[in-house]
Amino acid sequence: MIGKGKAIAHTAVAMEYGWNQEKDATVVLKQHLVGENPKEISNEFKIIQRMNTKCEKNTISFVLSPTIEDGKKLTDKWLGEIAKEFIKEMKLTDHQAIAFVHKDKEHIHIHLYVNRIDFNGKAYADNFIGKRASLHAEKIARAMGLKTVKDVQNEKSQRLKHIRAEIKKIHDTVLRLEKPRSFEEYITKMKIKEVKVIPSINKANKLQGFRFEYRGVNLKGSEVHRSMSGGKIGAELALNVPKYMEKASVNTVNILGKGLEMSANLVASIAKSAVKKVILKGIDIGA
Template sequence: MIGKGKAIAHTRASMQYGWNQEKDAQVIFSQNLAADSPNEVTAEFRFTQELNQNCKNNTLSFVLSPTIDDGKILDKKALSRICAEFMKEMNLKDRQAIAFVHTDKEHKHIHLYVNRIDFKGQGYNDSFIGKRSQQAAEKVAERMQLTTVKQVQWEKEMNLSSIRTEIKRRHDLTMKQFRPRSFEDYIKGMETNGVKVIPCINKADKLQGFRFEFDNFNLKGSEVHRSMTGGNIGKSLASGKTIPNFLRENTQLKLAGKTVELSTGMVKAIAKHVIKEVISKGLDIGMGL
């Protein structure tokens, strides 16, 4: 579950958004309030807020978002408990508060509004409220056996790790199986092996690298493996060739529906690699290796 929070001044507008029936809003939590409309709730908030004239952003607005799977099984009672536990965790105690659940999207989420001013006229300290909101949501999720942000991040990292490994494996297979001589050959070979290669074109209409799409993941080459940046793929393609021959085959590429050139950085990286390769071969021959 994700928690977000901030102090706001536009109480009525936020209440009206939260209560918008077009979003299938439903009141799931209310505390120390008698009102049953946005305007009336705002008026009750303001009556208490009159006790503290120094506080301007005097309403606390929170959004609590369970994961999609958790949201499917959370009924009104459970959603109300989330609000109550969150209020307790944030040390909001007996302040006026109201919460709505929005189910207009697949991702069910709660809008919780709390009066920053208590009945003694004391204002709630909103320092680092965003971070504290997330920490409180984490604790509530753990207490209620819901999925936490840390669990989601861990699962995502595990999935990403296996996806990176698989894309790299298919990259290596493509280089060995098809021995591509150009970027166009490489892209076709990767697509044959189930990976969509998306050229990254800069503002100067020049190719500067690639993204790789596989199993609903879309990653930059550098995110997959350092050998899969545009420059390093170019180096692999250029091995065993002269610079003029390689650039003749790759200077004008028909990618993403238009003709593009290699970026200056890619040309320099590839040229430097080819020159080193030529020098290395010359040294080996000269030494009789």
């Protein structure tokens, strides 16, 4: 679950947005309030806010977002409990508050509006409000058995690690068994194995490398593995066809039926990597 928070000045507008029936809004919590519509709630806030006219941003807006999976399991009652616990953790139990749940999208989330001014006319400190909201949302998520931001990040990291490994394995297999002789052939062979290789074109309209798209993930070659930069892929192709580097010297390659000029950096990188591979290959043969 993600928690965000900030102080705002437009209370009435916020209430209208929170209560928006086009977003399938449901009120799941009211605290120290009796109003039945946005205007009535806004007026109740204003009565207390008049006790502190120096505070301009006198309402605090929070958004609490469970993961899509958790959101599907949570009832309005549980969502109300989340808002209630959050208010308690933020030490806002003595402030007017109202929470709405929006269900117009797959990602169910809570909009919580709290009067920054308490019944004594004192303004709630909003320093680091976003950070505090995030920390307390994480604490509540753990207590309720919901996924935290860190949980989601770890899952994404593990999935990305797996995707990188799969792309690298396919790349190695194509180079080792298929032995493509050009970028175009390499791209075609990778596509057969469900990896889309996308030419990366710089502002000068020159080829500078490649991106790889696989199972909904799009990564630069160097993000997949350090051996998958444009220069290093080009060097591998050069080993398959010795004359390849001579053709590359004109700085133009054919990709998907279109002639593309390579950037100076890519040409230099291919040459450097190719020379290194030839030397290493010679050492291996000598050994």
